[in-house]
Amino acid sequence: MKVEAVSEETFEREAQTTDAATLQRRLQEVLEDNARLWDEVHRLRAERREIQYYEKLADQITSSASWKLTAPLRSGKAISHKVKGKLPRRSS
Amino acid sequence: MAVATVAIPVYNGARYLDEVLSAVRSQRVDREVELLVIDSSSTDGSLEICERYGARIHSIPKSEFSHGGTRNLAMEMARGEHVAFITQDATPAHDRWLAALLEGFEQADDVALVFGPHDARPDASHMIKSEMERHFATWGEGGTNIDVQRLGHSAAELDLYRRFPGLWTFFSDVNGCVAKWAWRQVPYRKVPYAEDQLLGREMIEAGFAKVFHPEARVLHSHDYPPMQFLRRYFDEFRSLREVLDHVEEASPYRTAMTIRGLVGHDKRWLRRQGVHGRALVPPLAVSARHHTIRQLGAIVGTRADRVPGPLRRKFSLEGRDTFVPYDIPESPLLARTTQDDARAVPLDSDWGWDFIARSYPARPVLTEPHSAHADGPLRLAWVVPPWSIGSGGHTTIFRLIRQLELRGHRNAIFLFEPPYGRRGRRAASLRKEIRQHFVDDLEAEVFVGLDDFDSADVAIATGWTTAFPVRDLPRCREKAYLVQDHEPEFFATSAQSIWAEETYRMGFRCIAYTPWMADVLRSRYGLEARWFECGSDLDTFTFAGEEDRQEEVIAVYARRETERRAVDLSMAGLALLAERRPTIRPVLFGSRQYTQLPFAAEDLGVVSPRRLARLYREAQVGMVFSLTTHSLVAQEMMASGLPVVELEGDNVGSALGSSGELVELAARRPDAIADAVEHLLEDRASAAAMARRARAFTESRTWERAGDQVEQALRSFLANPR
Known part of the structure; x- marks a missing residue:
């Protein structure tokens, strides 16, 4: 009976040790995941700032006086492309 | 039952009075409505109409009437705590008009005034209709929502207020309601005109709220033949000048542009009504005439003081020939100056020191309770001040961050710009700059400002300005302060020195550069301080022996911008030395400032580390002076095998040894400096031996070691929560 009791105790202790080690490992994994996600959040935020920067730049360009002044040139170019695109079809 | 008063000043208003009072009496509201009429001795039957609608009538002689004074009388007599003012020709547009005005006061406890839009009467001209619509669309997102207005006190808000005061101050007692509690503090001014604008201004500036309610509509407009319009506008603008000192701008170009703009508004309004093409021409011609007359009336009216009396009478629709400026106290918020010979200081909504003002009253460092894990x-947020390329302090910060990255920690860098920052820097280009000029393999993301800050295991302040925002950052387990130098000493007796010192009283846990700096923090400020020592870039600063060195060449760190480098002291020492040894060839570096000296010298300016390494390999002596923590330049010279002269002091001795075995230490006197340099130039054998010892010393001071020291400090802070 005594032997049985000791082995049971040992088993419990071992089980507890195993649990503690597992929990420790799990905690480590969670912390690493947490740090990785934190890093990812910052990477995404930095990308979002970049997108905002270029959107603002595009807005500034398209709302500038020079862009508006040169709008007819761009329209003309687009029209000439369309016309050129149609001409070969007509001749063929 | 609560009472709401509707007050109407009346003088010969029979034309619309029946319609107006009928609309008032048909209001559906959960209060008793008191109808109060102040009559200025009407003779057209107005009183009989008022009596028919059960109005409480108070008669005054016509001579006693003034827009402000008469309304004060009405406020005094009113039984209601809210008094709605309309004019004798302003008809409530529906039976919930009064309910809407009263609803305005329910928006907040501090609402003093509520006003609503005026709809032009159906027979009004298109110019009047367009103007009314446009004007009341200014509030409530195009005139559709309830709009609560209060005056903010930030520089940006005050600047906007100064430029467009009417956005806040506009109030019209043709259709407005006044809270009695507010009026008791800010009554109407006894002025003949613009009393409502003054009331709006003074209420807003007193800190009360004003509400625009889109449902509190009245029908109200004036239409006259062209010449009568001219005379009415003359009267209106003369009064604006008399009361508000408004002077309409008059220049051929500006006036033409104003008229053009107003006609343009009318054109858009007509198009919205379905008028297009040629059909637009006649109404726009009428618009052009109307707005020209309006501008003419405005220009002449606001200059009525220059118009002779008889002509004034001819111009005036009221037949008044006077011009009486009223002494209204100027708005303290709108007045540019109080001294006639002073200039107004421009408002700056981005004032660099604003963060300091907002950091008081002093608060302890904010941290989250945690488990000591x-x-x-670790997740590390570094808050750094702006840098210039080549900055030694930033080189250290970025190298430490890299070392922590190599140990698996996650880092993010936040640039805190005030008060010196260049506005509008792009985070991506700053990151590129760090990788190009400081640490080429740094991985951390860079952010401008702290808007993207989320949380951190440790947030780290890296300069005194950054300590203020880091102190208050939320969701941090710990806050640390990387102290590379005793920054209060950077400044003369000044606000900056006070603020820099204040950062040592915030309760940060410090990681100091050098044991000496840690001692200063502990002994002077009682702070918990650990320390690290910098490494040197041994790949760039390679060791060179005596053979390639050029005789008498002295490399002198002469960064004039940094006063703690005591550049004038080193120049004084060199001046004495040059008298003894005219052959010395000092090569200055590190500064963008030009100078003139009493001895022959050359200036490299600010150059790359590689160019400096070449100089260190070619010179015979290096001079670097430090009055606070020692410069990394000294260590780089030591790594290059260049014998160094430094100044005596605990700051240097505790880091580089006080025995003189690693560097030649000179007293802080020109003659002692000259002696020390001369000794190294003369005794090359002992200089070379010292250089070899110094090289060995720098080989033991690596960045890996510095990274370990900082990592241990951070872990120890976390393991021992406050």
Whole structure:
């Protein structure tokens, strides 16, 4: 009976040790995941700032006086492309 | 039952009075409505109409009437705590008009005034209709929502207020309601005109709220033949000048542009009504005439003081020939100056020191309670001040960050710009700059400002300005302060020195550069301080022996911008030395400032580390002076085998040894400096031996070691929560 009791105790202790080690490992994994996600959040935020920067730049360009002044040139170019695109079809 | 008063000043208003009072009496509201009429001795039957609608009538002689004074009388007599003012020709547009005005006061406890839009009467001209619509669309997102207005006190808000005061101050007692509690503090001014604008201004500036309610509509407009319009506008603008000192701008170009703009508004309004093409021409011609007359009336009216009396009478629709400026106290918020010979200081909504003002009253460092877990990868947020390329302090910060990255920690860098920052820097280009000029393999993301800050295991302040925002950052387990130098000493007796010192009283846990700096923090400020020592870039600063060195060449760190480098002291020492040894060839570096000296010297300016390494390999002596923590330049010279002269002091001795075995230490006197340099130039054998010892010393001071020291400090802070 005594032997049985000791082995049971040992088993419990071992089980507890195993649990503690597992929990420790799990905690480590969670912390690493947490740090990785934190890093990812910052990477995404930095990308979002970049997108905002270029959107603002595009807005500034398209709302500038020079862009508006040169709008007819761009329209003309687009029209000439369309016309050129149609001409070969007509001749063929 | 609560009472709401509707007050109407009346003088010969029979034309619309029946319609107006009928609309008032048909209001559906959960209060008793008191109808109060102040009559200025009407003779057209107005009183009989008022009596028919059960109005409480108070008669005054016509001579006693003034827009402000008469309304004060009405406020005094009113039984209601809210008094709605309309004019004798303003008809409530529906039976919930009064309910809407009263609803305005329910928006907040501090609402003093509520006003609503005026709809032009159906027979009004298109110019009047367009103007009314446009004007009341200014509030409530195009005139559709309830709009609560209060005056903000920030520089940006005050600047906007100064430029467009009417956005806040506009109030019209043709259709407005006044809270009695507010009026008791800010009554109407006894002025003949613009009393409502003054009331709006003074209520807003007193800190009360004003509400625009889109449902509190009245029908109200004036239409006259062209010449009568001219005379009415003359009267209106003369009064604006008399009361508000408004002077309409008059220049051929500006006036033409104003008229053009107003006609343009009318054109858009007509198009919205379905008028297009040629059909637009006649109404726009009428618009052009109307707005020209309006501008003419405005220009002449606001200059009525220059118009002779008889002509004034001819111009005036009221037949008044006077011009009486009223002494209204100027708005303290709108007045540019109080001294006639002073200039107004421009408002700056981005004032660099604003963060300091907002950092008081002093608060302790904010941290989250935590479990003292200090293992595994840490999340580190570094808040750094702006840098210039080549900055030694930033080189250290970025190298430490890289070392922590190599140990698996996650880092993010936040640039805190005030008060010196260049506005509008792009985070991506700053990151590129760090990788190009400081640490080429740094991985951390860079952010401008702290808007993207989320949380951190440790937030780290890296300069005195950054300590203020880091102190208050939320969601941090710990806050640390990387102290590379005793920054209060950077400044003369000044606000900056006070603020820099204040950062040592915030309760940060410090990581100091050098044991000496840690001692200063502990002994002077009682702070918990650990320390690290910098490494040197041994790949760039390679060791060179005596053979390639050029005789008498002295490399002198002469960064004039940094006063703690005591550049004038080193120049004084060199001046004495040059008298003894005219052959010395000092090569200055590190500064963008030009100078003139009493001895022959050359200036490299600010150059790359590689160019400096070449100089260190070619010179015979290096001079670097430090009055606070020692410069990394000294260590780089030591790594290059260049014998160094430094100044005596605990700051240097505790880091580089006080025995003189690693560097030649000179007293802080020109003659002692000259002696020390001369000794190294003369005794090359002992200089070379010292250089070899110094090289060995720098080989033991690596960045890996510095990284370990900082990592241990951070883990120890986390393992021992406050």
